[in-house]
Amino acid sequence: MNSNNVTIYDVAREAGVSMATVSRVVNGNPNVKPTTRKKVQDAIDRLGYRPNAVARGLASKKTTTVGVIVPDISNIFFADLARGIEDVATMYKYNIILGNSDSSRDKEVHLLNTLLGKQVDGIIFMGGRLHEDLVEEFKKSPVPIVLAATLNQGYDLPAVNIDYEQAAYDATQMLINHGHDRVGFITGPLEQQINGEKKFAGYRRALEDAGLPFHDNDMILGNYTYASGLEAMQKMLQRDDCPKAIFAGTDEMALGVIHAIQDAGFSVPNDFEVVGHDNTRLATMIRPKLTTVVQPMYDIGAVAMRLLTKILNAEEIEEKNVVLPHRIERRDSLRQD
């Protein structure tokens, strides 16, 4: 570990110029004579100079680093988002500091403050719901914050989402159109706006528009996991009037649902039809392959990061509330039309 303590001053001396000139060369400032530039560049190469980003950050008040807060990076869903963010960040020469919140209010607030302390230039946040304490912190933030796959509430932040209500409507309607007069709905906790207000609303609207009644017990809430999907479906299967069509709030839950059905000796899609949500890699790793609502997590991450760069560069922003298109990817868990 030979340490690297060659500073801009050393380069300046080596090249016979001032620190300021070296700084200009390093930062690509055009006001440098080509011969000088070359002289400096050579000195840099010779000495193996690498600018100290921390000193740079202190002097310029920019760190070219953004903070990313997600509930849990080990979840394929957030991981995909993170990848989208990182790719665009790299493209614009930013790095990301990643933190897991486990959707805990305390961790979210703590993480936010840590990131601000580290002087990140901006933050991308993803979380199930926006606790008001957190919104208060957001309001005090000296740097811009962009929400990714997270609904705004109480404070108008830039955000990137799909239309969850319409997506749920489309999925439910598709099942209804296949002749079902009951559609089961298995999703995450209703306290999360995305379920309680969006998906649920879309589901009910589709029923209504088809003139179907809403049955309370056709909806079961889980915690997004495979196990909770499996369990929910097992419970539903015990009923005589069990719906033969299921819309699951996530792919992982949909996998659980399908396996519960198969374990009970039924066939998908012949006896039961299932539609998932998110179109994670899982969707094609099951038999039958899963029909699912496409929520383009990678794209959401990428667009959110791009939006953040625009804000940071004070570029023109046409719409700070971006709604990306969704669609339903038809696969084998649905019968052919």
Place this chain on the structure above:
Amino acid sequence: MNSNNVTIYDVAREAGVSMATVSRVVNGNPNVKPTTRKKVQDAIDRLGYRPNAVARGLASKKTTTVGVIVPDISNIFFADLARGIEDVATMYKYNIILGNSDSSRDKEVHLLNTLLGKQVDGIIFMGGRLHEDLVEEFKKSPVPIVLAATLNQGYDLPAVNIDYEQAAYDATQMLINHGHDRVGFITGPLEQQINGEKKFAGYRRALEDAGLPFHDNDMILGNYTYASGLEAMQKMLQRDDCPKAIFAGTDEMALGVIHAIQDAGFSVPNDFEVVGHDNTRLATMIRPKLTTVVQPMYDIGAVAMRLLTKILNAEEIEEKNVVLPHRIERRDSLRQD
């Protein structure tokens, strides 16, 4: 966005003490009279002071930030590792800057240099193989580097792994013990030491120990994905002498293998038996549930980060080359004994 420009100097003035004293309070230095401490703490609260980590980093030459380089965070496998790293990092008050390399030498080198420029206190690296250019860079690193689930080569870095050779041996042997005289082996590219030297060697050793010959065409190489596992197995199924037991290098490939078998009208485990590798969440999301070698990615990440903190704190280190225990998780893709 009300900016936050209250500095340590403002706090000092507000509390009627010197900057040095405020610094001591903030850093928990014991040499401060309780009454003074209180006075300063009050001023901090009143002003909403938040220390500037960048300035702190410049002055102290410590950033409490570590760099993490993984091939692709959107892969469940690396995501799990990252979570292990982050959890332990948080525990020790570090943050992580995460970067994706796509296993590209250029990106790895570039990322490494960016991280060093940002003055991270240490780095955790994961990658399929250690290109010699990268090793050269590692040698020049002013901060410690720890390898996670990555085999050392050419330079003796601290590393955390499992015994891949033995794990492959165990898996193959288990299949042989089930009465198979041929065992198919479907894994990633052999250039990667982990396949070419470790898993392959374990596989062969198991065959040898059982007095079985090695058939060249019983081994098919893919790229770790579901699709490549599916394809490999389809190819193998076309042969008359197709092995009825398969050891797959990753769970995702194993899923592909199982589906290929099922698509061809056979049953797992009755007609074919399959063992995977890694024990990702996928293993229980398939029917039959997958028997698989447990590679504890979360733990590897956690231990790697812990190891890094030990190095950073100059703590006693018993063994810088950690080999975590592995085991085989028996599930339904293997017949009962």
Place this chain on the structure above:
DNA sequence: CATGCGATATAAAACGTTTCCATTTGGAAA
């Protein structure tokens, strides 16, 4: 041959901490 002006280059002041060293304080011992 002086003048003026853009293009380049320099010097030095920030940036907000930590840390080393010096100084003050307060109380116990003499």
Place this chain on the structure above:
DNA sequence: TTTCCAAATGGAAACGTTTTATATCGCATG
């Protein structure tokens, strides 16, 4: 009281850049 020492505090230099204000250079112009 005085003396001494440890504990508590303060002052100021360092950390490695960017940036602003200022100076110099080179050259066309009159």
